[in-house]
Amino acid sequence: MKLxxxxxxxxxxxxxxxxxxxxxxxxxxxxxMLAIEKNRTYVDEDDLNPEEAHPKIRLLHRCRTDFLEALxxxxxxxxxEEDLTLAHxxxxxxxxxxxxxxxFLLHLRHGDPVKAITAEARAEKSDLVIVGCGHHDxxxxxxSDVPGKVADAVECSVYIIRENMTPSxxxxxxxxxxxxxxxxxxxxxxxxxxxxxxxxxxxxxxxxLRENVEAKMTEVLDYYLDRxxxxxxxxxxxxxxxxxxxxxxxxxxxxxxxxxxxxxxxLFSTSKVASLVNHASSSMLILR
Amino acid sequence: xDMMKALVPVEMTLASNVALRYLCQKxxxxxxxxxxxxVEEPDHxxxxxxxxxxxxxxxxxxxxxxxxxxxxxxxxxxLDCFVLPNPIVRVGSRExxxxxxxxxxxxxxxxxxxxxxxxxxEFRKRLRSKLYRQMPCPALIVRNMIQSDRVALMxxxxxxxxxxxxxxxKFFTDTGTDFDLCAYAMDDxxxxxxxxxxxxxxxxILEKRxxxxxxxxxLLCGPDSASQALHDYGLLVAHMDRKxxxxxxxxxxxxxxxxxxxxxx
Numbered sequence: 342m343k344l345x346x347x348x349x350x351x352x353x354x355x356x357x358x359x360x361x362x363x364x365x366x367x368x369x370x371x372x373x374m375l376a377i378e379k380n381r382t383y384v385d386e387d388d389l390n391p392e393e394a395h396p397k398i399r400l401l402h403r404c405r406t407d408f409l410e411a412l413x414x415x416x417x418x419x420x421x422e423e424d425l426t427l428a429h430x431x432x433x434x435x436x437x438x439x440x441x442x443x444x445f446l447l448h449l450r451h452g453d454p455v456k457a458i459t460a461e462a463r464a465e466k467s468d469l470v471i472v473g474c475g476h477h478d479x480x481x482x483x484x485s486d487v488p489g490k491v492a493d494a495v496e497c498s499v500y501i502i503r504e505n506m507t508p509s510x511x512x513x514x515x516x517x518x519x520x521x522x523x524x525x526x527x528x529x530x531x532x533x534x535x536x537x538x539x540x541x542x543x544x545x546x547x548x549x550l551r552e553n554v555e556a557k558m559t560e561v562l563d564y565y566l567d568r569x570x571x572x573x574x575x576x577x578x579x580x581x582x583x584x585x586x587x588x589x590x591x592x593x594x595x596x597x598x599x600x601x602x603x604x605x606x607x608l609f610s611t612s613k614v615a616s617l618v619n620h621a622s623s624s625m626l627i628l629r
Numbered sequence: 630x631d632m633m634k635a636l637v638p639v640e641m642t643l644a645s646n647v648a649l650r651y652l653c654q655k656x657x658x659x660x661x662x663x664x665x666x667x668v669e670e671p672d673h674x675x676x677x678x679x680x681x682x683x684x685x686x687x688x689x690x691x692x693x694x695x696x697x698x699x700x701x702x703x704x705x706x707x708l709d710c711f712v713l714p715n716p717i718v719r720v721g722s723r724e725x726x727x728x729x730x731x732x733x734x735x736x737x738x739x740x741x742x743x744x745x746x747x748x749x750x751e752f753r754k755r756l757r758s759k760l761y762r763q764m765p766c767p768a769l770i771v772r773n774m775i776q777s778d779r780v781a782l783m784x785x786x787x788x789x790x791x792x793x794x795x796x797x798x799k800f801f802t803d804t805g806t807d808f809d810l811c812a813y814a815m816d817d818x819x820x821x822x823x824x825x826x827x828x829x830x831x832x833x834i835l836e837k838r839x840x841x842x843x844x845x846x847x848l849l850c851g852p853d854s855a856s857q858a859l860h861d862y863g864l865l866v867a868h869m870d871r872k873x874x875x876x877x878x879x880x881x882x883x884x885x886x887x888x889x890x891x892x893x894x
Contacts, residue, residue: 562647
């Protein structure tokens with residue numbers, strides 16, 4: 342698995358880094374930690390030391406330290422050296438390589454945060470992007486509603502983590518039968534890490550649960566029950582789905598399987614996914 | 630005492646699958662045997678209006694298909710509770726055939742799976758259906774397989790407490806059953822009877838029969854919060870007045886809650 346954690350200076354990013362470390366301790370992913378800086382206006386950056394020329398490098402160093410501390414001293418997956426060298430990579434990316442047994446890259450991009458995160462996820466072929474965000478708005482970095490736009494724009498799964506929320510229930514909305522094994526395992530990870538309950542909500546189309554969705558729900562239920570995870574099932578009308586997701590409380594993690602064949606994909610146009618993610622009270626996991 | 634018999638529709642659906650598994654998991658708690666029933670509903674194609682041997686052989690074909698489906702489901706579920714060996718297979722309207730079997734077969738309980746809906750309209754529709762309005766025994770609606778054996782006896786101002794307790798004692802013959810008594814209301818202003826009086830009355834009747842709840846409490850909140858508060862229970866037992874079609878706050882709670890519910894009427 343390849344995990345991308347996008348960070349800014351706010352406390353929610355530190356929280357997201359901690360959660361990423363919990364996942365990393367279980368799944369041993371290749372890591373990329375990304376910070377985004379303003380477009381550089383100065384020309385002679387070679388005259389400055391890297392931390393002065395790129396202050397966000399300090400942020401990345403702090404996040405990396407937090408991440409390694411959260412992993413614990415016994416987890417020997419990533420490099421722990423302090424002196425890293427900043428190198429220019431194609432695509433205007435600045436990189437420090439902190440890899441150990443598993444790859445760990447600190448990346449610095451500049452420009453618009455949404456475009457930078459999307460480009461990074463694509464370039465690194467990430468499986469999951471983790472972005473922290475505040476409780477009542479989704480301001481991130483310098484832009485407003487960045488998490489929502491990222492959730493909509495990237496091609497892989499995205500987890501928008503609201504600060505200091507430990508979900509006691511993970512609610513997965515399912516409206517199609519193309520659930521990948523990776524997404525099932527990812528949910529399994531979060532349910533186990535949070536000690537949360539799992540609820541699978543099937544989406545009804547015109548009042549009916551389509552046969553293939555029903556069969557998939559049975560499979561998903563069996564998959565989790567076989568692993569000793571108490572999963573519950575529920576259905577929700579397509580027309581009430583938005584209200585259902587918005588009704589997710591602060592202790593919920595709402596997960597949406599947005600496969601390209603998913604009617605949800607049509608139901609939630611670009612602005613709706615962004616708006617749902619930005620305005621929900623719960624943390625959101627978009628599975629692709 | 631003879632083992633109680635529960636009539637359970639067996640179909641290739643998630644709801645039916647959940648109901649069967651839950652029932653077997655709780656067979657010890659409830660002390661019941663499972664009588665599977667399957668109803669093949671004829672389509673409206675011309676062959677169904679044929680008469681004589683054509684109709685007979687068409688119906689027996691449907692019955693055969695139904696029997697195969699039941700056997701397939703029962704085999705795949707590998708149930709370890711007591712399942713009566715001869716599943717009942719009928720052809721016709723599901724509601725009518727089940728109602729007929731409940732009336733004729735002397736079953737103690739009807740058990741059906743239902744996947745709980747965010748919109749409680751479906752639950753109300755179920756309660757208004759001919760089957761639910763006319764069935765001669767209590768109904769257990771199973772929404773999820775819940776491990777917990779905790780039971781809650783639900784009361785509201787419309788509950789016939791005497792009747793509910795009698796039904797409860799019929800199903801839970803062990804006086805040591807772990808159960809709570811819960812009086813639900815949106816608020817306790819001008820409630821007649823007041824939730825505390827309901828709890829006291831139920832407590833008295835239960836005591837006379839030798840039962841003691843582990844906990845007796847009042848739940849005062851909206852249906853959403855109440856359904857959340859109740860979700861750890863493995864079973865909710867409630868009384869429902871089938872003559873009254875009025876939507877009550879307790880019906881809303883029962884419509885939303887993800888635990889199985891035993892409706893006594």
